[in-house]
Amino acid sequence: MPPSGLNGSQNKHIKVGILEVQGAFQEHKVALMRANQCLQTTIKLEVMEVRHPDHLSPDMDGLIIPGGESTTISLFLKRNNMEEPLRNWIQTKGHVVWGTCAGMILLSKCTENQKDGGQPTKNSPMPIELFSFQLGMLDTVVSRNFFGRQVQSFEAQVTIKAPLLIPSNTQTGTSDSKCHGVFIRAPAVLKTTSSEIQVLAVLERPEQKDSVIVAVQQGDVIATAFHPELTDDLRWHSYFLKMIEKAKEQA
């Protein structure tokens, strides 16, 4: 009998889309495939590119919004008439979405440090169609470029605050409560604005004597300010696949 990492996973088919506009979409794809192998399921995982409204098919189960530049990504989505289809797709029961870095910004309801062409202000002279938008799926206030400019990008240990629910017999990374975080001109969550938000990870900064929220979950939506796809630790991709399986069972 094949080992089953996920309950009742035999012969299932999961489709995951990756928004392929900018960022490490190839790395996300490889990590998803490896995570699925490591979970030792018999789930058939299909990874598909998402660049057009027609790609947002109702039978796609999960979507990753990779990093990049959130204004550019949102303008791409707008110009390709993907804003509403994407919102509708995310809000459909059983669909799971994960935003990394710029993806976290796009998923958040509120953003600080928005650049020109970002969120509309009352007296702005720019035509409205040039404004970027946010999907508003997370009750969070996110600060763009929270840690500084590109040259201030860094790598650091992140403290995981929630069990990532990975079976201990898999090779999906260490089982301790830390993971390696790659922060590239990363955002951070300044504030959570509802009790539905679960903090998944924080970055402890002893020098500043604070701890910054860098990963959150609200229902079937997760967001990480850092880039697990750029490390060998597959726990986040495994967690995402498990969320999909659970959402599929409940849908």
Ligand SMILES: NC(=O)CC[C@H](N)C(=O)O
């Ligand atoms: N690595 C990233 O995705 C960076 C995000 C970028 N700083 C933004 O504001 O959109």
